[in-house]
Amino acid sequence: MNDFFSVFTYTPWDKLNKKTLTEVRLLSLKSVFDKYPVIEPEFFDDLSVNMSKNTHYSWFECIKRITGPDKEDYKIQNWIFIWGMDTDNRIYQFLLQKLENTKDSQAILVGLAPPELGRLFTEHKGDAILRTLSLLNTPKRLKFLLILKPKGLSLVEEQQLITLNKNDFEKIDFVKSLKNMPNIQGQWFFPHNPMCPVCKGLLVENMDYVKGYKKFVCPQCGYERKK
Structure with missing residues (x-):
C-alpha cells in the first residue's frame, strides 16, 4: 500500500491560508482493488440535493494540480475531491474522476485517505464502499462535507501557456499538513x-x-x- 495520488488545492474556507496550496496524499485504490471502483451518477445526484438543503454541505473551486503514483500530472477538469468529517470526528477523503464531463457521467473512485480508511477498504472491499458513500449522503451523521472542484487550468497547464521562470515555479509554497490525518475514534463501522x-x-x-x-x-x- 505505497501508491499515492496527490491533490494540490487552495483552502478558501481557511482565511489564514486561503492563498497557500495544500497537498493531500491519498492511497491509490489500485492498492486495494484490481480495478478502480465505478461510482454511479446517483451518488452525485444525492450529494447535489444535500448541498441545496444543508448548510454544512458546501463546494469550492480550488483544485490546482493532481499527480499520480508515478508523479505524472493529470488535467484536472473532470476530477472531484470529497472531504468530510462525521459526528465522531472521523475524516473521510476521496478522489474521484468522472469518465465524461457531463452531469450523468459515472466516475471512478481513484484514491482515499486517511490510512485507517485504506485498511478498512482492504478488509471489507465493496461493503466498505457502499457503507461509506451512504454515510456521506446522510447529513445528520456529518459535521461537514466539502466538495472540491478544479479552479481553471492546472498549474502544469498554466505553465505550458505562459513562460515562467523556473525559480518562480519553485517558490510556490506547498504545505503538507494533511498528509497523515489520524482516525480519532479508531473504529469505522x-x-x-x-x-x-x-x-x-x-x-x-x-x-x-x-x-x-x-x-x-x-x-x-x-x-x-x-x-
Missing part, C-alpha cells in the same frame, strides 16, 4: 452494524414485516439474528 460470526461480512439491518421485528441479515451467507 458503527456498533449497531456488527460483523457476521459465520463469514465475517457486514450485517445489514432489515425489518421483518411478517414477524414484526427488526433483524440483522448477512447479505453474503444469509445468517440472520434478531435485533
